[in-house]
Amino acid sequence: MDTVTANAALAAVFREEAARLTALLVRILGDFDVAEDIVQDALVVALERWPREGIPDQPGAWLLTVARRRAIDKLRRDVRYHEKLAQLDQPERSASDDRLRLIFTCCHPALSREAQVALTLRTVCGFTPDEIAAAFLTSEATIAQRLVRARRKIRAAAIPYRIPDAGELNERLGEVLAVLYLMFNEGYLTSAGEQPERRDLAEEAEWLAALLLRLMPTEPEVMGLSALIRLHRARARSRFDAEGRLVLLRDQDRSQWDRPAIAAAADLVVTASRLRRPGPYQLQAAIIACHAESPSWERTDWLQIFLLYQTLLAHDPSPVVRLNRAIALRYVSGPEAALRDVDTLREALGRYHLYHATRAELLRELGRLTEARHADAAALQLTANPAERALLEQRL
Amino acid sequence: MKYVLLFGGTREAQQAWDTMPDDVRQQAYTRVEQWFRENGSKITGGYQLQSPGTATTVRLDGNGGSMVTDGPFIEGNEVIGGYAEIEVGDLDEALRMARTWPGGGIVEIRPVVAR
Incomplete structure (x- = not known):
């Protein structure tokens, strides 16, 4: 070996x-x-x-x-x-895997989200404090402090070490899934730092989601999150060009996608949907599956994607979901309708770079080039991710 | 495990409580009393406090000196309206109790120091 x-x-x-x-x-x-x-x-x-x-x-x-x-x-x-x-x-x-108790305790709602993430990485994934610090671009001392405080609270406030009762399970599972999702997002496209993508955190999140799925095989939202992560990772190779610049979905080389992994994840989305307990992770996974299974950008089923975003909005009425729905609307009803929709989000998303980047694209399509350049410049000011910056700079 | 539940709310909520019609306040009291009855086996003590306007705060300087001021010591818009001491198995059980508190506002759960 x-x-x-x-x-x-x-x-x-x-x-x-x-x-x-x-x-x-x-x-x-x-x-x-x-x-x-x-x-x-x-x-x-x-x-x-x-x-x-x-x-x-x-x-x-x-x-x-x-x-x-x-x-x-x-x-x-x-x-x-x-x-x-x-x-x-x-x-x-013990009757069930002890790791499930460990996960639920690490993700107890009485701990801050930061503490939940650090504790999960430390005790469930076996990360050392300096590995966690590197993943979140903070100092080892900060992470060590965070872990000490979290453990002290577990002991002092008697946070129980057990799997929640049926009545609490949904809410508590929501906490666990939120921790894994944050971990995955942080790893998949970091918000700052030198490396545009930290493979380790995303890989760890995929493993954790798979573990959770093994331990809770009949929870549709666990299936949804697991499928969501696999669908993203199956396409990871085509996301950056040779110079480390982000490649937009439209321009990605789909022959590099891991087709068997995509098919397996899409099957999981279908299995989850048969349980008839829809939720935000299943819906997001279904949206990504639509993209991942499409043979080309041109043949994307935008109406289906638009309708899925519409349903997702009922579960998660956030401005970011509305922004994504507007992007789908562009391909269903055209750039003018989409821009009208995007413009209603100015107040909520004025500090979000993708709001400006999306506006820039729509304005450019409508021939409003000066405004498009302004929007790209605004987007550039709001992101620190090197791969995203490179893409925006190229446009300007 | 012993905890203290601190029942809090905003000043506006406190004022609304002080000025609400007697029959409405009575109904609210009935719900609170019922909560105390239902959780009676876990509650070991506690009181509703008089309004924050009745509070007096003493600040000690650590050198034997002190300063007395009118009003509660918590600054900002939150006020403590009362507290209950409870004895339960763990934080989840305390959380279940706090979630069913009929008084509205905020409930802070604090474990006590065991000696």
Whole structure:
């Protein structure tokens, strides 16, 4: 095995096993900090030995053995030392995967969104604080502080470590999906920084969504989000040109798209829709599937896309969704109708670069070139993403 | 797990409460009393407070000196109208209680320091 393959295999095992082990330890020890420290130590040992000795047949059991040794040191002063140790010796298999509890606790609404994201990346995905800091362009100290505060609140305010009851499940699942969606968006097209796309965060979000889908196989919105992320990632290769500039959907080379992945994700959207509990993620996935399955830009089913945005607006009446509906309207009723619609959003979206970029395109189509240039300049001022800036600069 | 629920609202809401017709206020009281009855087994104490206009604030300078001012210490538009001490299993249970509070406004859930 070459080093790259070996590292990739190691990363995959870590991702699968680290969260499982953390979740188990949190359940037994009842303490996030201690559990994370122990897992971190165990991973360091594995990192030293696995590349030399090979990945063990049962990596989870191997890690648990190492973790157990560390736990004994940490637990000595615990009043329930023997009881907890016994559980570590024969970990009781809980009815459901512990990782699901871990995810729900990390995404508890009593934590800020920032804390939810940091905690999920740390405990479920096994990111180190400096990896999280790099992903969100902030300092390691800020992330460490955020994690400390979040764990302290979990303990002090007794945020429970469990899967929410049926009555609360929808709302709580909404929090989890929002965290994954933010993670994905941040990774897919970052709002600032040198790299236009951080593959890691988007990949992590895809993995988390797939994990959530395995753990909750009958939740249509989980299917929707998972499909949405896969549909985006299946087309990722054609999004940037050789110089790192963003390529618009219209100009993308569709032969580079991963057709089997697109078909599988589109199937998932259909399966979700059969459950008859529509929601914003399913609708967004359906819209992206329309684009992804279309053989060319010219043959896009814009009426269908317009109608899907119309339905999405009923679930999510936000100005950004209205902006996207207006873009679809351009291909159903023409640029004049679309511009009329876009212009009603000035107050809500005046600080959003895509509002100005969309106006610029519509104005250019209508031959109002001076106004179009002004709109492009306004868009340029409002985005820090290098790939988007390059595209806008080219237009000006 | 012990928490204190702090019931708050805006000054306008407080004034509306103070000036509402007696029968309307009575109805509102009935709903609040019913909430206290339904959650009786989890409530270990608490009071409705008199209006913020009756509050007096003492600020200590840490060197033995102090300054007394008229009014509540929270600045801004929010006022505390009352509190309840509760004993429940975890934050989710406290959240369920707070969500059904019939008094409207804001409910802050604070765990207490256990000694």
